[in-house]
Amino acid sequence: MSPKSTDHRAASSLPFWIVIGTIAATYLLFIGVLLASSATYSSPGDWLRALRAREIQYAIWLSLFTCTITAVLSLLVAVPIGYLVSRGQFRGKSWVDAALDIPIVLPPMVIGLCLLILFQTTGGRWFEEFIPMTYTVNGVILAQFIVGSAFAIRTMRSTFDHIASRPEEIAMTLGCSRWQAVRMVTLPLARRGMFSAASIAWARSMGEFGPILVFAGATRMKTEVLPTTVWLELSVGNLEAAVAVSLLMVVMAVVVLVAIRSIGERP
Amino acid sequence: MKKYALSALALLGVALVVGGFIYRSAPTAGVPELDVHCAAGLKKPMELIAAEFLKDYGVQAKINYGGSSSLLSSIRISKKGDLLLAADQSTMDDAQRLGLVQEVIPVVIQKLVVAVAKGNPKEIQQLSDLLRDDVRLGLVNAESASAGKVARRVLGDDWERLLAKATVTKPTVTDLAGDLSLGTLDAAIIWDSTASQFKNLEAITIPQLASAQEVASIGVLTSAKDPARALQMARYLAAPETGGSILTATGFQPTGGDKWSEGERLLAHRRDQKERFEEAGFRWRGNGPTILSKDIEVPPWLKRPTGQFDDVQENRE
Numbered sequence A: 001m002s003p004k005s006t007d008h009r010a011a012s013s014l015p016f017w018i019v020i021g022t023i024a025a026t027y028l029l030f031i032g033v034l035l036a037s038s039a040t041y042s043s044p045g046d047w048l049r050a051l052r053a054r055e056i057q058y059a060i061w062l063s064l065f066t067c068t069i070t071a072v073l074s075l076l077v078a079v080p081i082g083y084l085v086s087r088g089q090f091r092g093k094s095w096v097d098a099a100l101d102i103p104i105v106l107p108p109m110v111i112g113l114c115l116l117i118l119f120q121t122t123g124g125r126w127f128e129e130f131i132p133m134t135y136t137v138n139g140v141i142l143a144q145f146i147v148g149s150a151f152a153i154r155t156m157r158s159t160f161d162h163i164a165s166r167p168e169e170i171a172m173t174l175g176c177s178r179w180q181a182v183r184m185v186t187l188p189l190a191r192r193g194m195f196s197a198a199s200i201a202w203a204r205s206m207g208e209f210g211p212i213l214v215f216a217g218a219t220r221m222k223t224e225v226l227p228t229t230v231w232l233e234l235s236v237g238n239l240e241a242a243v244a245v246s247l248l249m250v251v252m253a254v255v256v257l258v259a260i261r262s263i264g265e266r267p
Numbered sequence B: 001m002k003k004y005a006l007s008a009l010a011l012l013g014v015a016l017v018v019g020g021f022i023y024r025s026a027p028t029a030g031v032p033e034l035d036v037h038c039a040a041g042l043k044k045p046m047e048l049i050a051a052e053f054l055k056d057y058g059v060q061a062k063i064n065y066g067g068s069s070s071l072l073s074s075i076r077i078s079k080k081g082d083l084l085l086a087a088d089q090s091t092m093d094d095a096q097r098l099g100l101v102q103e104v105i106p107v108v109i110q111k112l113v114v115a116v117a118k119g120n121p122k123e124i125q126q127l128s129d130l131l132r133d134d135v136r137l138g139l140v141n142a143e144s145a146s147a148g149k150v151a152r153r154v155l156g157d158d159w160e161r162l163l164a165k166a167t168v169t170k171p172t173v174t175d176l177a178g179d180l181s182l183g184t185l186d187a188a189i190i191w192d193s194t195a196s197q198f199k200n201l202e203a204i205t206i207p208q209l210a211s212a213q214e215v216a217s218i219g220v221l222t223s224a225k226d227p228a229r230a231l232q233m234a235r236y237l238a239a240p241e242t243g244g245s246i247l248t249a250t251g252f253q254p255t256g257g258d259k260w261s262e263g264e265r266l267l268a269h270r271r272d273q274k275e276r277f278e279e280a281g282f283r284w285r286g287n288g289p290t291i292l293s294k295d296i297e298v299p300p301w302l303k304r305p306t307g308q309f310d311d312v313q314e315n316r317e
Helices: A011-039 A044-052 A054-087 A093-100 A108-118 A122-130 A137-161 A166-173 A178-189 A191-207 A210-215 A226-235 A239-265 B002-024 B040-057 B068-078 B089-097 B127-131 B146-155 B157-165 B173-182 B192-197 B227-238 B240-249 B264-271 B273-279 B312-316
Strands: B033-039 B060-066 B083-086 B101-117 B137-140 B168-170 B187-191 B201-204 B213-221
Touching: A011 A239, A044 A054, A044 A239, A054 A093, A054 A137, A054 A178, A054 A191, A054 A226, A054 A239, A093 A137, A108 A137, A108 A210, A108 B173, A137 A191, A137 A210, A166 A178, A178 A191, A191 A226, A191 A239, A210 A226, A226 A239, A226 B068, A239 B068, B033 B040, B033 B068, B033 B227, B040 B060, B040 B173, B040 B192, B040 B227, B040 B240, B060 B068, B068 B083, B068 B089, B083 B089, B083 B227, B089 B101, B089 B146, B089 B213, B101 B146, B101 B173, B101 B192, B101 B227, B101 B240, B127 B157, B137 B146, B137 B157, B137 B173, B146 B157, B146 B187, B146 B213, B168 B173, B173 B187, B173 B192, B173 B201, B187 B192, B192 B201, B213 B227, B227 B240
Parallel strands: B033 B060, B033 B083, B137 B168, B137 B187
Antiparallel strands: B083 B213, B101 B187, B101 B201, B101 B213
């Protein structure tokens, strides 16, 4: 945590680190207390019961599966779009930029409703002949993707903003095409950003719930993801199970995010 | 570009300030308040009844809507609020068991129906039609929604068959009614009162569901700051002349509470109620019939309340 600097100003920066360290510690303490106080509402027995329930096992599996697919899909879309908004110069760019934030601004339920309506149109019905969406697992992924990809695009955009365009240009003067320059110079530099974009999309999708409920439903053993389980348990007044499943989600999310980040940080 | 952004920000600022003043000067400031937790399905009548109650008694009801059991969960944790209007008996039973309510008054009777699009395009007449391949069926989660619990109880094995065939299960009957309106479903088992809230839906009664009824009731919470005032509103909600007529007009079937005896002032007030109703865009169907008939199984806690608040009405004036 301490600065590596060895010059004579090192001593005078100590108060600085104490202040920001205190702010960080208070913030983490708050989150810790938040989780700990929730934990008092459940016992190890509730945890075991939650883990043993067939529906919850399915929800855990479905959550992990859909979030991973969503993270990959989001990244596939976020890299080109992030690159375009970061490097491209064109008329109406600020509008495109704002439009990319629409999924972040829209209330979750509205996204679900829009999806439901979209697939009721003639085009939507035609599409569903090939890939069924409404009330299916595909629908879960689509609902997660809409919000997850918006966050991934934000992240990729700022990643490309922080990578100088000069090495890419030099590669092109040395005979690379634009494709080759991006693939061999810029993308390797954007590696960390790509991992963090994927993990943000994954984490967002893990908590996603509103649009899924509306568009995919809460069908047990079919479209029930972990946040739906929490919601269903809470709405039956089963606080203990709701809290157990919530904390289970926290543990899973932390483990996966740490794993993704550590792979991303590896040189 | 920067200039536009600045003027937009300035406009937003002005709007916030003006909005703040309007909010502060709202006529509700300073009047006595009641915190009401209300089942989301009863939103429409509750809003109208709360407005009437404010006019009649100058008490502002602040209403928090949600699913009955989730409202109960939040009351369990927060221990706050004055009244709970729950859409089903089991929630109110739980609330009593947990010692969260002190007095309960029945308000509305709901029946299960099969809701379909107006005109019944898929010609659904009986339970077996719901199992047809061309019918996209929606059900509510039997774990969380009272309609699901009741349907599972009365349908038995048929419920399991329907569940296996259902296209989707959703958490509330309102969600299903919305999907029926959008056309993503062809049929759903929901409350008659919910179906009547949606203009393009039709309710079909089938014999297997005839015995499926549920009583929504209002309870005074133990956390009530002013239990006498809370009880007054609960009785107002249930009385045929006051809440009952609004419930009937909004498509609900009131259980018929005690007669509201508040003297001449209120009777005069009732006379112009019909006009106000029609102004608000509702069809006036008169004061609802008082039904609490023998064929409905009345749980013990629904019987006339007895206890510490019996003398409240007399003491008040």
